[in-house]
Amino acid sequence: MRLTTRTNLAMRALMFCAVNEGRIVRKSEMAKACNASENHLAQVVNTLSQTGYLQTVRGRNGGIRLAKAKDHISVGAVFRKFEAHLPLTECFDRDHNTCPLANSCRLPTYLVGALGAFYSYLDGISLADLVNDNVELSTILSVAAPIVSQLEKAETPSVT
Incomplete structure (x- = not known):
């Protein structure tokens, strides 16, 4: 089995938002950290927001954030939305199936069972499982807080 780019980007986007929890992130920040085009990422973010995983905020200070707690986002459910x-396989697509074995082959029955086991396993994994205590991932995906310029520091009175 091979996951689509959209599913891969969906998980990257969700992990990016989870690592930056409590902050509204910009699509450009997400695209850079996830090594994705903004246009492709926009389609994925749109699907994630329509399905209730992400919330988009419009306006000058707008951006993207998780719409649910990360421990309530099942990896299996996200995969199902995209996959x-x-x-x-071809034999699962009745309208375009050209396989000469389709009427006698037992493989699809076993593949359905294997796919069910795959999703069932992923249902038990949450977004929190992917990001919590994952220092390396956090280092890669964290958006740094704005740096205060030297001028701003000089203008801020120090309390002693």
């Missing part, structure tokens, strides 16, 4: 409409 379920794609046939696993």
